[in-house]
Amino acid sequence: EIVMTESPATLSVSPGERATLSCRASQSVSSNLAWYQQKPGQAPRLLIYGASTRATGIPVRFSGSGSGTEFTLTISSLQSEDFAVYYCQQYNKWPFTFGPGTKVEIK
Amino acid sequence: QVQLQESGPGLVKPSETLSLTCTVSGGSIRSYYWSWIRQPPGKGLEWIGYVYYSGTTNYNPSLKSRVTISVDTSKNQFSLTLTSVTAADTAVYYCARDAAYTNDWGQGTLVTVSS
Numbered sequence: 001e002i003v004m005t006e007s008p009a010t011l012s013v014s015p016g017e018r019a020t021l022s023c024r025a026s027q028s029v030s031s032n033l034a035w036y037q038q039k040p041g042q043a044p045r046l047l048i049y050g051a052s053t054r055a056t057g058i059p060v061r062f063s064g065s066g067s068g069t070e071f072t073l074t075i076s077s078l079q080s081e082d083f084a085v086y087y088c089q090q091y092n093k094w095p096f097t098f099g100p101g102t103k104v105e106i107k
Numbered sequence: 108q109v110q111l112q113e114s115g116p117g118l119v120k121p122s123e124t125l126s127l128t129c130t131v132s133g134g135s136i137r138s139y140y141w142s143w144i145r146q147p148p149g150k151g152l153e154w155i156g157y158v159y160y161s162g163t164t165n166y167n168p169s170l171k172s173r174v175t176i177s178v179d180t181s182k183n184q185f186s187l188t189l190t191s192v193t194a195a196d197t198a199v200y201y202c203a204r205d206a207a208y209t210n211d212w213g214q215g216t217l218v219t220v221s222s
Contacts, residue, residue: 001168034208043201043212044152055210087152091207095167098152 002026002090004099012107013078021102023071023088032092035064035073038101039084047086048073078104109134111202111213118219119196125189125218129202136160136178140206141185143176145198146215153198157206158185165206192220 003026013019023033031051036044046055048064051071061076075082083106088099115127129141142157156166158176166174170189178185189196197220204211 032207043215046208046210049208089152089208094165095169096154096207098154100151 001095002029002093002097004088004090004097006086006088006099006102008102009100010103010105012105014107015080016077017107019075019078019082019104021073021075021086021104023066023073023099025069025071025090028068029090029092031067032090033064033066033071034089034091035062036087036089037082037084038087044087075104109204109211111204111211113200113202113213113216115216115218117217118221119192120222121193121220122191125187125192125196125220127187127200127202127216127218129185129187129213131183131185131204136180136183136185139204141176141178142203142206142209143187144201144203144209144212146201147195147198148217155187155189155200194220196220 005024007022033051035048037047038044047058047062052064063074065072085101085103087101110132112130119125137160140157140159143155146152156176158164158178164176173190175188199215199217201215202213203209
């Protein structure tokens with residue numbers, strides 16, 4: 001199966017600052033990559049699919065880039081509601097797999 | 108917007124069978140794929156498998172020998188069965204619409220495997 005890794009494991013950021021999260025796949029997943037946000041006690045929320053397409057209702061401060069094996073999620077100016085865990089997920093090859101997550105915490 | 112709701116026992120004994128149902132409301136179960144995804148407490152996400160409304164399935168190889176996902180279009184429901192459970196199967200189980208990526212999730216239900 002394709003192994004997804006994310007870095008860093010924890011990212012400490014001040015509100016208003018930029019956050020950059022990285023995701024790497026063990027083999028090419030083309031652009032078949034999604035990003036999710038998860039808050040405690042909630043189901044994940046889809047942010048990005050196709051590596052760079054924002055899901056419906058997602059603010060423009062969230063952007064995704066990359067293809068192949070290297071991907072980035074950027075949050076341009078962190079808001080209080082953005083502190084959460086972020087997961088990348090590949091859907092290029094079954095079984096679809098998730099990364100271990102990056103926790104974005106308040107600095 | 109479609110809504111999904113998981114239901115089933117919250118406690119299952121080791122070696123027994125875990126059974127969950129997902130009820131879909133606000134839309135038809137027809138013409139979509141439907142998935143089960145789980146998350147052990149404090150850990151990451153694992154895609155268990157998915158079913159097409161026609162009944163075609165695909166299971167994660169790590170669970171394939173123990174998993175069955177089925178669909179009941181007359182009830183707008185789909186179900187998960189996991190046999191021979193162990194403590195490692197303790198998790199929040201989510202049902203979701205689509206296979207690939209998904210924007211429609213149930214709220215999740217915690218299933219604990221313990222005697």
